[in-house]
Amino acid sequence: MSRRGLLQGAAGVAAASALGGCAMGGADDDGTTPDAKGSTSADNPLGVKEDAPLEVVIFNGGFGEEYAKAHEAMYEQRHPQAHVKHSATQQIAETLQPRFVAGDPPDVVNNSGSSQIDFNGLVSQGALTDLGELLDAPSLDDPATKVRDTLLPGIVDVGSYDGKFLSLNYAYSAYGVWYSQKLFDAKGWEYPKTWDQMIALCRTIKAAGIAPWTYPGVHARYLSWAILASAGKLGGLDVIKAIDNLEPNAWRHDAVKTAAEAYYQLAVDGFLQPGAEGMDHIQSQTEWCRGHAAFLSNGSWLENEQKSVTPPDFRMTVAPTPSLTTSDTMPYEAFRGTGSEPFIVPAKAKNVRGGLEYLRIMLSQKGAADFTRKVSSLTAVQGASAGIPLGPGLTSVTKLIDASKGSAFTWLYSSYYRKLERERVNAASLELFTKRITAAQWCDKVQKSADEFAKDPAIKKYKRA
Incomplete structure (x- = not known):
């Protein structure tokens, strides 16, 4: 060239x-x-x-x-x-x-x-x-x-x-589900450790006139992080490694399907903030800081990124994704942590x-x-x-790390194959959260993209052991 x-x-x-x-x-x-x-x-x-x-x-x-x-x-x-x-x-x-x-x-x-x-x-x-x-x-x-x-x-x-x-x-960076401890204390809410508890709390939050979740539709992959974290906790690290290694049907694994169905339920039940599909990350995060939504999937840079608009008593807090079942392979405390x-x-x-x-x-x-x-x-x-001295958000990150007792994990496909996440998973996730496709179709769509990357001789492949 x-x-x-x-x-x-x-x-x-x-x-x-x-x-x-x-x-x-x-x-x-x-x-x-x-x-x-x-x-x-x-x-x-x-x-x-x-x-x-x-x-x-x-x-x-x-x-x-x-x-x-x-x-x-x-x-x-x-x-x-x-x-x-x-x-x-x-x-x-x-x-x-x-x-x-x-x-x-x-x-x-x-x-x-x-x-x-x-x-x-x-x-x-x-x-x-x-x-x-x-x-x-x-x-x-x-x-x-x-x-x-x-x-x-x-x-x-x-x-x-x-x-x-x-x-x-x-x-x-520690990734998880973020919320305002001040809001939760004022409402008497407790962060849910199981998905059933999450859905029950979302109903309560919506009834209080607050959107349970917001997300950046422009960067819808942010909410796909919660799907993959939940899938890894449910099925174990081998589920994640198969995705990293572009293995056939990795995105169709039962753990991934179950996690995708769970987060698709947020869209079906009206628990996602109206208009979020058109927001970028700063806009959705600002809506969250203003108390217009209760939950946000994000990383530990959030506190610094939002410091100019976060109320001083907001008490930004992060928690692991809720366990999908009572028999998840990883403990509730496991979270995605990576460089x-x-x-x-x-x-x-x-x-x-x-x-x-x-x-x-x-x-x-x-x-x-x-x-x-x-x-x-x-x-x-x-x-x-x-x-x-750390801010409330970073203090909660250190507590998250300590509580995990070494059970943090991550995926590498987004580093190996940047466009697979930034373009393909991102686009499919927006379709999922706007109910244009189902969870099963999301799995199929992303798998098809992963297969294309696997078969493309121009793309160098990496193997995660």
């Missing part, structure tokens, strides 16, 4: 699809990378060249960019001869794809947002540095502890492709060593704690939020 063709393809999210046919600038033919290197030592275990400049590009989304400037200051403090060039954008693909193609990418990229560069294309063309060396490096806080041993469970899995750790998902906000070091970066060191600084207790203070989100680092 020509350079002109790539640039045309970079308009909007469709840019990601252009990667498959374009050389993305992987490692050199001999497998080496022409990056700056220095001498290794106890203080410089990754061999950073002390005077090599470092370029960092941040996605300027819900977390902003100030946290990154603090990390960059830490880098310059450790390596005073180095200068860090900082930039931030919401147009990651449009801005950086031409540089990947030209073999001149930045040293660190926060590859996030709706215009994220497709990981499938980056991985298949060898455009990313294997971060395994970072995992085995001594942590900044304790040289006797490897970086990998400071991370929360699942962080390495969600960033690994074909056995290589290629993406550091820095923020830790998000991916950071990569391009294989053709001029300062790969510096890029790895920058990530090591991010994963220090100081770097992680500063992130949490600035953006009200947990990080991938164990124990980094200890002693930090």
Whole structure:
């Protein structure tokens, strides 16, 4: 594909699809990378060249960019001869794809947002540095502890492709059902732990003149997260792994059908907020913050994203999806927890060593704690939020994690095959929640899409063990 063709393809999210046919600038033919290197030592275990400049590009989304400037200051403090060039954008693909193609990418990229560069294309063309060396490096806080041993469970899995750790998902996101504790206390309601209790409470909420649920119709996949979480809890992790591995009939598994039927019932019984089908995530979340709906399926970035409109006494709270039956494979306390906000070091970066060191600084207790203070989100680092005053939402997230006793889980298909979730599952979910298709038809529709991805030779496949 020509350079002109790539640039045309970079308009909007469709840019990601252009990667498959374009050389993305992987490692050199001999497998080496022409990056700056220095001498290794106890203080410089990754061999950073002390005077090599470092370029960092941040996605300027819900977390902003100030946290990154603090990390960059830490880098310059450790390596005073180095200068860090900082930039931030919401147009990651449009801005950086031409540089990947030209073999001149930045040293660190926060590859996030709706215009994220497709990981499938980056991985298949060898455009990313294997971060395994970072995992085995001594942590900044304790040289006797490897970086990998400071991370929360699942962080390495969600960033690994074909056995290589290629993406550091820095923020830790807990997904669940959100509600206002103030509203529930005022009404005398208790969060339901079973689906039968949920439906009973929804009737009560609707009778009180409040929509039981809202959701963003523009991003209807948000509510599909609750379906998959419930299916995983009902049928076990193998149900999720089959979906990740694009196995035939994975989306038609009885656990998935049962979960889809449960959430379809919300639409059939009139428990979804009227007009939600036309809302984006900010609009639906704002409706929820205003008390116009009781429940919302979302992730733990919600508190920070809504801080400008959330009433001070709202007491934002998250809970696991209710158990569908009394014999679910996983306990009620199990929830979807995973890394998000991916950071990569391009294989053709001029300062790969510096890029790895920058990530090591991010994963220090100081770097992680500063992130949490600035953006009200947990990080991938164990124990980094200890002693930090947290808002009600994030406090409830820590309680969710503690109560789960290690039973958190996640799926990877949305990382492996971004378009499958962002386009196909999203579109099918809107049809489901507007009652244009049934739960069984939703399962069939998504399975058909998954089968198309499985059969497409242009799409690189991944296997989750």
